[in-house]
Amino acid sequence: MALGRLIDGFADFRAGFWKENRDLFDRLAREGQSPKVLIVGCVDSRVDPAILTRTQPGDLLTIRNVAAIVPPHQPDAAGYHGTSTALEFGVRGLSVEHIVVLGHALCGGMRALVEEGASHLSQYEYLADWIGIVRHARDMVTLGLPDASPEERQCAIEQAGVIVSLGNVLSFPWVRERVSAGTLAVHGWYFDLRTGELSAFDPETALFRPMRSTADAERMGLRRAGGDHPEGSDRHLVRFIEALRATGMRPGLTVGRAEIG
Numbered sequence: 001m002a003l004g005r006l007i008d009g010f011a012d013f014r015a016g017f018w019k020e021n022r023d024l025f026d027r028l029a030r031e032g033q034s035p036k037v038l039i040v041g042c043v044d045s046r047v048d049p050a051i052l053t054r055t056q057p058g059d060l061l062t063i064r065n066v067a068a069i070v071p072p073h074q075p076d077a078a079g080y081h082g083t084s085t086a087l088e089f090g091v092r093g094l095s096v097e098h099i100v101v102l103g104h105a106l107c108g109g110m111r112a113l114v115e116e117g118a119s120h121l122s123q124y125e126y127l128a129d130w131i132g133i134v135r136h137a138r139d140m141v142t143l144g145l146p147d148a149s150p151e152e153r154q155c156a157i158e159q160a161g162v163i164v165s166l167g168n169v170l171s172f173p174w175v176r177e178r179v180s181a182g183t184l185a186v187h188g189w190y191f192d193l194r195t196g197e198l199s200a201f202d203p204e205t206a207l208f209r210p211m212r213s214t215a216d217a218e219r220m221g222l223r224r225a226g227g228d229h230p231e232g233s234d235r236h237l238v239r240f241i242e243a244l245r246a247t248g249m250r251p252g253l254t255v256g257r258a259e260i261g
């Protein structure tokens, strides 16, 4: 039974991990949290950022929403800005040093964007507006890669969505200030659960490339990119699509990695 697994799991956690890590929990209770990394991931049950990165309580400030999207800075807009509120708390409240936007393969939210207008999506009240934040990315991929297979197109849209969200992260003035000062770096990552590969958007080649070391991650992070928005995001998107075209989209897209150059 679904809930039984949770109750048993918690009993196991309390008797095992919690007990073995009393010092860690005592310290976190006493001193509060000071995570260095904020991750924006998808609600998808298969891509839990803490499980993927084997991190401990206190390590990650995690925002999860449909399709791992960051909306643009909208200071005067009405509404409940859940993702922006958490982003602000991480940056201004906790002074995180890294923001990671973590997209993933087989993303249902991004597929809804690919299939926008289909009748099975009409039951959702909020979905279209939310994923519409990255609609522009879908349109650019659709126009720019007319010969892509449906699988390749979905993957390209998932990755292009990460690039748009990176641009949106940089639209918040307090993010830009810190990125310009070199105290905050912004990263676009992509996880493919079929291959187990984690790749990162490389601003130099404009492609998502496998990431296997801290040096890879540092090199591909966006730092000192103040003033890079909104032209920055569009420029990266245009270069991304050009780079995919140049590779013939293989093997990069079908296996979630780009092994060229």
Ligand SMILES: [Zn+2]
Residues within 6 Å of the ligand: 042, 043, 044, 066, 067, 068, 104, 106, 107, 108, 109, 110
């Ligand atoms: Zn997803």
